[in-house]
Amino acid sequence: MTNSSHRRKRAMSKAVLFLLLLAGSVLVLAPIYWLFISSVKTSGELALYPPTFWPRAWHFENYINAFNQVPFARFTLNTLLYAAISVAANVLVNSFISYGFAKIEFPGRNFWFAMVLATMMIPGFVTLVPKYIMFTKIGWVGWYLPLVVPQFFGDPFRIFMMRQFYRTIPNELIEAAKVDGASHFYIWARLMTPLVKPLLATVAIMAFKAAWNDFQGPLLYVRREVWYTIQIGLQMFRGQNATQWNYIMAMSLFSMMPILILFFLFQNYFIQGMNVSGSSK
Amino acid sequence: MSLLQIREARVGYIFILPWIIGLLAFTVGPILFSLYTSFTEYNIAQPPKWIGLQNYITALAADMLVPKSFMNTLWYACVNVPIVTVGGLLVACALNTKIPGMRFFRTVYYIPSVLVGIGVYFLWMLLLHPTNGLVNWAVGLLGVKGPAWLSSPQWTKPAVVLMNVWGFGAQMLLYLARLQSIPEDLYEAAELDGAGGGGKFLKITIPMLSPIIFYNLTLSIIGNLQVFQEGYVLSGDGTGQPANSLLFFNLHLWRQAFYYFRMGYASALSWLLFIVIMALTAVNVLVSKHWVFYEGGGPND
Numbered sequence: 001m002t003n004s005s006h007r008r009k010r011a012m013s014k015a016v017l018f019l020l021l022l023a024g025s026v027l028v029l030a031p032i033y034w035l036f037i038s039s040v041k042t043s044g045e046l047a048l049y050p051p052t053f054w055p056r057a058w059h060f061e062n063y064i065n066a067f068n069q070v071p072f073a074r075f076t077l078n079t080l081l082y083a084a085i086s087v088a089a090n091v092l093v094n095s096f097i098s099y100g101f102a103k104i105e106f107p108g109r110n111f112w113f114a115m116v117l118a119t120m121m122i123p124g125f126v127t128l129v130p131k132y133i134m135f136t137k138i139g140w141v142g143w144y145l146p147l148v149v150p151q152f153f154g155d156p157f158r159i160f161m162m163r164q165f166y167r168t169i170p171n172e173l174i175e176a177a178k179v180d181g182a183s184h185f186y187i188w189a190r191l192m193t194p195l196v197k198p199l200l201a202t203v204a205i206m207a208f209k210a211a212w213n214d215f216q217g218p219l220l221y222v223r224r225e226v227w228y229t230i231q232i233g234l235q236m237f238r239g240q241n242a243t244q245w246n247y248i249m250a251m252s253l254f255s256m257m258p259i260l261i262l263f264f265l266f267q268n269y270f271i272q273g274m275n276v277s278g279s280s281k
Numbered sequence: 282m283s284l285l286q287i288r289e290a291r292v293g294y295i296f297i298l299p300w301i302i303g304l305l306a307f308t309v310g311p312i313l314f315s316l317y318t319s320f321t322e323y324n325i326a327q328p329p330k331w332i333g334l335q336n337y338i339t340a341l342a343a344d345m346l347v348p349k350s351f352m353n354t355l356w357y358a359c360v361n362v363p364i365v366t367v368g369g370l371l372v373a374c375a376l377n378t379k380i381p382g383m384r385f386f387r388t389v390y391y392i393p394s395v396l397v398g399i400g401v402y403f404l405w406m407l408l409l410h411p412t413n414g415l416v417n418w419a420v421g422l423l424g425v426k427g428p429a430w431l432s433s434p435q436w437t438k439p440a441v442v443l444m445n446v447w448g449f450g451a452q453m454l455l456y457l458a459r460l461q462s463i464p465e466d467l468y469e470a471a472e473l474d475g476a477g478g479g480g481k482f483l484k485i486t487i488p489m490l491s492p493i494i495f496y497n498l499t500l501s502i503i504g505n506l507q508v509f510q511e512g513y514v515l516s517g518d519g520t521g522q523p524a525n526s527l528l529f530f531n532l533h534l535w536r537q538a539f540y541y542f543r544m545g546y547a548s549a550l551s552w553l554l555f556i557v558i559m560a561l562t563a564v565n566v567l568v569s570k571h572w573v574f575y576e577g578g579g580p581n582d
Contacts, residue, residue: 014378014380017375017378017380018380018381018382020375021375021376021380021382021386024372024390025385025386025389025390028389028390028392028393028447029389029392030415031393031404031405031408031415031447032392032393032396034404034407034408034415035400035404038407046407046413047413048413049412049413049418050413050418051413051414051415051418093299096296096299097296097297097299097300099296100292100293100295100296100297101296101297104289104292104293104296105286105289105290105293106289106290106291106292106293106294107290109293109297112297112300112301115304116300119304119308121559121562122308122312123503123507123554123555123558124507125507125509125531125534125551125554126312126315126551126552126555127307127308127311127312127315128534128535128538128551129315129318129534129538129544129547129548129551130310130311130312130314130315130318130548131307131311132538132539133314133318133323133325133544134310134311134314136325137325150303150307152299152303153299153300153302153303153304153306153307154299154300154303159300183292184292184296185292188296209397212398213397213398215398215399215510215514216509216510219513220539230398231398231399234398234399234400234403235399235514238403239518245407248403248407249403249404249407251400252399252400252401252403252404253400255398255399255400256396256397256398256400256401259395259396259397259398260392260395260396263392263395270395271454
């Protein structure tokens, strides 16, 4: 085969690939477009067949109407509170624990780290029922305590991820600080924080996303409507408005916006967190 | 041990103390309690009553919803995992070539996996509406009448799979990161040896990706066997209807525990699924030894 025909063949296959990817993009983006236009249609227009691909009129007031039907502002604040506590707990505690695993020598360290790895293997539903019984017995059911308190004791996946990162920081740095009389607490809080900032950002985003999207936790533990999170509020809203799909779409889109914005602002941290937590969703 | 080492050890334990407390309070304690509860009849209000193996016997021999929900879950995992894995892999390979608009495509294919939460389920309920949903409109263009999806017992699980396939971007990204780390000279050497596109894919790409494929497969199977939310939300009222076709194992467990307050029975169910998951994980690890290629030695680095 001559060089030029080889090159032409390659260009052809690239063009085919490009067209395939373009067609795929349309398929991938269509549901998002649908979500948006459905949220501004009237419910009458939504029931039409064939469906309209361009709204006859743009009813942005759907958002306001939906907001007024159910206290979504309150749910948003609740979710932000839950997410803020989660972020603070995760960043602080997981970095503290993983510094200990990565940078301090002590007998039994390997055993406890093996326990971290073992805990990663235990599926969440195994402890679902006994934890519910425990939290009921100590009277924590009703508010976010059962959801946030455990986060102050470390998460195995995040401990593992952070420990790997701390290990890449040269020990000489720590030894030098120790010679100068610095304690491990000082080194962790002051010396390490600027070095591991990207890692802290990754963990913060992972924790925010987990709290924002948490459905099962609040479904089980949150009882009073004033403390509903956005996901539970959305589920309740659909239960009450089985017919007004335009409002449901408006609030669905609203509930996805914060994570979408975070993604576009912090793509790299986002993707890093994704790679560690994997696909287990 | 010197005084310095003792002091160092003490500090070390202070650092990991939260983890040890959490491990005992929120993992080991609950697991032991769950094991005990699974041999009792317990509704929280009254003290647990020891009934031996009765819960396990009921689950395995009497409760028809156990095989039903288990098969639902297995069907879902066995269809969903391969489709998402192969899809993610193929698109990752396509996105690893040098063609115009690559950054755009990568972002586009990834976006659905950023859109998560209950809103996505509601979006798909609308898209899959039997008469005027977008999906059946598109199917209609091909001259076929689309199914009733979430209202038809045979089509509920394919509907869930379709929704999940849309969000395959997370897997794609994992593979993409790995593909980019495969040295170019491997492919060049293969080309000199006369390997074509397919040969290069099978002889280089797949072996180089095998650890991450394996990692993903394990996690996906374990994750998929725990499917809950899809059944709860897409059945509309958390019951797994129509015809129990969305009653996944964990949804059955959930209903037994938190609707009927059969805590002992629900604990027994959780142990049964735990055993299945552990067995699958073990099989996966054993099988992987035969085909997973780890660059430069063992899997633990």
